[in-house]
Structure formats: C-alpha cells, structure tokens
Amino acid sequence: MPNQDTTQNFVRDGFTWLGYLLIGSSTYTISCFGPFMPFLRSELHLTYTVGALHFSAWAIGVLLAGLSGDKSMQRFGRQKVIWSGSAGICLGILLIIVSRNPIFTIFGALLGGFSGSTMGQTINTILSDRFGSQRAIAITEANIIGSISCFLAPLAVSTSMRYGINWRLALAVPLLTLSILFLTFRKRQVPGSEPKTKSKAAAALPQAYWAYWIVILLNVGCEWSLIFWSADFLEKVVKLPRIDASACVSVFMAAMLLGRICGSRLTRNFDIHTLLPIAAVTALSGFALYWLGNNAILSVIGLFITGLGIANFYPMTLSAAIAVASDRAASATSRMSLGTGSSILVAPLVLGFIADRSSIFVAYGLVAALLATCTVMVFVANSLAQRHEEQIQRLATETSKTSVN
Template sequence: MPTLNKIRAALPVSRRDSATAPALTRLRIALTAFFALDGFIFAGWVVRIPDIKAQTGASHGALGLALLAVSAGAVATMMLTGRLCNRFGTRPVTVAAGVLLSLSVALPPLTHSALALGLVLLVFGAGYGGINVAMNSAAVELIAVLRRQVMPSFHAAFSLGGMVGAGIGALIAGSLSATWHLSLLTVAGLAITAAAAPTLLRGAPQLDSAATETEESAPAPRLTGRIRLLIILLGLVVLCSSYGEGSMADWSALHFKESLHAGPGLAAASYSVFALAMTIGRLCGTAVVERLGPTRTLAGGGAAAAAGMLVGSLAPNPWLAIAGFALTGLGLANIFPVTIARAGTLAGPSGIAMASTFGYGGMLLGPTVIGFLAEWTSLRVALTTIALLAAVSATVAYTTRNAVRT
C-alpha cells in the first residue's frame, strides 16, 4: 500500500483542490461507520461477560485465560492483516473483517466450557484485530487525500460506539438473555456492514487515482532496519498509552472504593468520567492536531496524562481524583490515533499492524502489572506507573519528531 506522503506527492494540484468532493465525504462517513461498529460490538460483548461466565461455569482463573484469547487472536492476526491489506487493498479487508467480527460475537453464548469459550474468542479476537488494522490503514489513505488530520475523529466514533453499545447492553441485560443480545449484535453488525460496504468498496476517484499513480511510480514500502526501528519506537508510544487505558478500565473504580473510600455511585462514575473525557478529546482531536501539529499533540497529551494521573492516584479526596482522571482522559485521547497515523505514514498497513500489536501488549500488560504492584506496595503507588509511562510516551514522541512527518 502506498504510504501517506507518497499518495500526497502523486496528487496533482487540481486533484488536491477537489479533496472535499462528495465522494470523499461519503467515503469518510462509511469508514466512520466501521469504527463505530467496532466499538459498539466490542462493548456489547464486554457487558455480557458475567452472564457468559455463569453459563460456562468457569472459575475466575479459567475465565481470565479464556478472555486472554481475545487479545491472542487479535495479536496473531494483525501482521497477517497488514499483508492482506497490501495484497487486496485496505477497504475490502475492512469489510471482510467487519463481517467476521459481526458473526463471531454471537458464538460465546453457544459455549458451555471455558475451553470452548477460549476457542471461539480466538475467532472473535481475529475479527477485532483484523478490523482495527484494516480500517486504520484505510483511514491513513483517506487522510492523505483529504490533507486533514482526521484520524482522531475516527477514533471518537469508536469511543461513541462503545458508549452506545455499553449503554444499550446495561439497559437490556436484565430482560434479554446473552444469546439473544449478542445475536442481535450480529444482525446489527451485518446490517451496518452491508449499508457501508458499497460506498467503502466503491471508493472515490481522487483516492483510487492517487493510489494507482503511486503504485506505478514507486515500489511498495519495505520495512528496512531504520523504518522498523522507528515503528518500534512509535509502538512504544502506543504501548504506554494503551497501558493507561487498560489499567483505568480495570482499576479506577476499585481505587475509589478502597483508597478513597468513595461510595458505589462515585466509584462507578470514576471510569465514566475518564471515558467521557477521552471521547471529548477525540472529538476535538482534529482541531487540536491541526493547530498544534502531531508532535506537540503527542508530547502535550502525554505530559497532561502524566500530571492528571499523579493527581488522580495520589489525591486525598474523590473529587480531586475525578478531576485528575478527566485530565488523564483528555491527555491520552489522541495519542493512539495520531501515533497510528504516523506508523501508517512510514510503512502502510504493515506499520499499523506492528504499532497496533504493541498497543494490545499495553492493554494486556497494564492491568496485570498494576495488580502485582498493588500487592507489593499499594494501589495508589501502582497507579502512578500510568503517569510514568505517559511521560515516557511524551518523551519518545518528541525525540522522534524529525524522523516522522504527518
């Protein structure tokens, strides 16, 4: 797949001026639908995990191993998806992954053991990892033609889809079985895919012409030693950000309950505030990146997240901690989308796949490390590692500023 800068170079001035054509707008909307679909389906699955645990009779440990299969399936599929995107194109692979994700979410309620659950979650993870690499790769291509840093808006759609999916799941959990709920998710996912796929596959003349001209004039990007090193550094930035996101999801409410002695409502609200701040940050992300540039957005976001998490973890009262969590969410909001766009600029789908794999590593690593550190020290101290890694992400983003231009 041609990288972002090569596509830009292939666009004549007249074609660049038409980058706001209706075809591109429709393509952007269709791609946004896939980001929202991804968040919607994943959140819908997450809220039914307790019901699936009860159905399978799995212990906490067995369930943990089964859930690990989601990440295992995603990580195992990501590099393969990058190669498929290079061969068949990012948009067809996005559609195929959307179908796989939609179909596989209906499988967990059909299992009756932890082993069977783990096996079907491998398939679900493959769909989840595949669509993340493919749709982010398609977004990088579109950004090149639009000449706007719109990646945060796509990830805002993912966050909004997740909020809607979790909200609907919470509302119907008491009245609808997991089998019916997840089956309806399959129907909704296939319907959204069917509605958005024709526009996505049709593409836009500006995008298709630019890609054709670039492929004819330049070879496909290769992962040279220097490019691979830069992708690893960008992957480290994504890992640090994902470490914070994953840890906040698992430990924020417990921190409020045990460390700050907050009531159940305030404890539950702690993560909601963080997630809402991330969504708001991503909705404003395009304007922020266009005003500050990618480097200052990443460095400033990492610094803000570090400061916010220090406040959130060490605050003496819940309300100050809530403010810290909100600042952390705003700081982390655009690190993942902007860094993924940079990886795509360097090496197309292969770069996105490598960086995304690091991101999943952070999601896995964070909650586990926090748990062990909390055992050895305290939960307050353990949560400060989120601030430490956010500062690391800011430092790495700044030191690589001259190596990557988006």
C-alpha cells in the first residue's frame, strides 16, 4: 500500500550528508580487510587462522558496541560519541598500518569495529529522530553509501599494489576523509548532542522490536555467509574457474547496491511493512536458484536475485524496529549491533565448520534454513508491530477520553 507519511519531500540537511559520509568511511575500512589481508599475512608471516582473527576482532568490537552504545550516547552526548568514534576508527587504522606485531593489528581491528559501530548507532539514531516516518529513506540511503564504499575499497587496494605503491595507501583514504569531515563539521552542533539524564523507569523494548531483531540476526548471517563463501561454492559446486568464481562475488555486491537504490525509491511511496515480505520472498527464491541451479548461469542469476532481496533487509528492518521502539531509538540501534556483531562472528564460522566436515553444498543448507526462518519472522514481526500500534492507539484513545471526563 502507498505510504502516506513519506510522500512529502525528503530534505537532506548538512548533518544528513555528514552521517552518510561517516558511515561510508567506516564501511570502507572493514571492506579493505579482505583485499589487504593476503599482503598483511605475507609481511607479518601470519597463518590463515591469525589472519581470520582480524575479522573476528572487528565483529567482537561491533558486539561490544551493542552493549554500550546507548549508554555512551546518554552519558556523553551524541556529538562526543560521533567524533570519538571517528577518532577510534583512525587509531585502529593507524595500528594496522604501522604495527609489525599481529597483537596490535588485531587490537586495531577490534577498536575499529567498536568505534565504527558506536558511531553508526549514533548516526542511525539521529537520522531516525530527524526524519521520523521517513527514517527508512535516510537509513537506506546511508546503506547505499556503504555499498558504494564496499566497491571502492578493494579497487583502492588493488590499484595501490598494481602501481607498486603499498596497500596501506588505500587505508589512508578513510584517515583523510574522517580528518576533513572533523575539521569541516566539528563546530556544527549535532542534533540531540547534549547528554541526557537517565530515566528512572525506561520502558522495555516491545516484542515486535525483538522479532525484527531476530530478522536482522538471521539476515546478516546469510549476507556475510554469502560474502565469505560464495566464491568457494561457485568454484567447488558450480565448477567455475577460481578467478571467475571470485569475480562473481561482485555480482552479489552489485545486486546489493542496485537493490538499495531501488529500495530508497520504493520507501518513498510504499510502507516498509509491505516491502519487507517482498524482499524476503525475493531473497529466498533467488537463493534456491543459486543453491540448487547446478549451472553457472542459473547460479549467478540466483546470486544476483538473492542480493536484490537481501539488500533491503537491514535498512528496512532497522527502520521498522526503531519505529516500534518509539522514544527508545538509541537503545534500539544499540541492541541491533549485538545481533549484527554476533551474526558476523558466528554464521560464517559455523558454515565453514560444516563445509570442512561435509561439503560447501551441504553447508549452504544452513543459509537456506536461515533465510526460510527469516522470511517467516518477517511476517511474525509485522503482525506484532501492527498489534503494538493498535495497542498504542487504543491507549491513546482511552487516555483522551479520561482527560475529557
């Protein structure tokens, strides 16, 4: 159905663009990890396991941010959290660039994950407060910038190496970007930047929120499992040459970008509760074709369709979750990081564990199960959200009648 609340003009102010660029810088940083890891492992003589610990450390940082993000916003204010998060990303990058000891590079990844996630939570909270019923447009656009960053990061690493410079030059990009943003915007007041006194009796997040939380938990697990292991699947199961299989991962990323661009337009005219089930069914259908196609063309087409569907799960689900959380947007975005961090940390590892003991084809059955459960949970969450909204309207009506009497 058309979304009446979002048909009005969507106006981006200075902070909107600042938030987009900050999120893009954080996404760019983590997107560099995969491309530069072979070079870092070679320089420091690291095993695959120690190299993988950098990804795990980043995910643990995201998870820890989920435990503390809302408390940091409340205690220090949003402005300080944003710029300290930006500084934390820069410090993490510097540790990775200059350290010759994996202990420090892994700690740099941990610091980057924690700082980037805390900063991202704060930006999403502000965008939600700023745009209200149009928050889905803003959050989706922020994720579009993140998707573009995912493309630019490996290109920057490969270009640096191709011209005989150094992969570290690619990591100078977010350092420079974040520094320029700080110098340009540091004196501009961030909306809702003042610390707030803690409420004595904050309402618990509603059931509908936790249903959407499960949707994001499952969806992020699927997304990162596909990013981590789709090249192996296409090589081992579909029998594509290794170079072609690796190149086909970009098909998934391109679909994610295209899906979010389309999603940004659709959320202007349709309610996200209508769009989410469509995204879920699209992703599930595409994955079935990718997993069971047993043909290079069908599998790649399926991977593309899966990316189109998965692309809008996170921004739309986060928007729906924040909406039912009402005035607890900070807690809502913070708790979401618990789900994303846990999923990024666990899902690809579990899939790899199953693949080692059976096959990558069997392991992908886990992703199928996650996507199927995720699709069911979308309908459950939407139902709970509708019930929650009806309850709020009923209470408002009863309160109005009481005040009149």
